[in-house]
Amino acid sequence: MKLLPILAAALVLAAPVSLLAQHSHKPGTAAHPHQAAGETHAHKSPHGGIVRTAGKYHVELVPQAGQVLVYLLDANENVLPPNRATGTAMLLSTAGKTTTVKLTPTGDHFVATVPAGTTLRTAIVSLKANGSSLSARFEKLDAAPKASKTTAAAYACPMNCEGSASTKPGSCPKCGMDLVKKS
Template sequence: MKIVRISFIAAALFALVPLASQAQHSHKPGTAAHGHQAAGESHAHKSPHGGIVRTAGKYHIELVQQASEVHVYLLDANEKALPLDRSTGTAMLLSTAGKTSSVKLTPTGDHFVAAVPAGTTLRTAIVSLKANGSSLSARFEKLDKAAKSTKAVSAAYTCPMNCEGSASDKPGSCPKCGMALVKKS
């Protein structure tokens, strides 16, 4: 009887281990926390630039996939793009054909950009950044399925000052200069 009771308690503890391993954090003081199982896990919030967001330590990394390039944003806890002063990065890209390539991420305004080799359909991208004294990484998988399931949305709104990174599919304000976005003609 004692062995059965100990076995039952052990089974109950093993069942609770995944719940105990989830890290909780809050984006703003006074808001409800949400759980992430580990760095690099899918993020529960909308992505500010229409990509995929993963947790990376106290930061977030967003990957936006376009036809011939990937855009990578380093985001703070409030999901605002951080300045890339003295930041560097690389991305390991795996194609659906099983080919792997390493590309350098080039800082461009408030984000990084890397060219995707011609004719490549991405399956996985592993992004590694060095920023603010931290080494960060995130893994983005099933990109080929995500690309097929998302409709191609052309940016209908842009900044009248033509600020880089201001294109959006909805009205709002420019992340660079703050001016109201205008509808493209």
């Protein structure tokens, strides 16, 4: 019976290490093994939007007045060119109306026009890229702050370190953790 407490302690100590190992973004490490499509967690938001996991990729949605921008990102949150991808976005308004719009490749991202007078509540982005079908769901868009080029997002350390507040993503000057967007 003395072995049971030792085994339990070893499992507790090993759990955080194994979780970190499973979620590595460093090149040359194990694949990006997410359990659920659309999962959200401490991802960088290169364009000030909302990032969700979609298979081995990430999708960033940036809602703007009259349109949504969609960026396809690799496992390290680097933008992938949309030239070999196609997609649609199903948009649900706060009035309960659903509209499906085509995503048009423009530069390094996709653009979709939001019908006039529509306040978005949910967007489901479906992409076909590099032989893979990807899907990401973005909810509570009507509660999210509106993204724009003139509005800077506020970032802070998840450990609430003093002096960590920033207008852009980065790392905490005190503890080194990635800054996260304040809600």
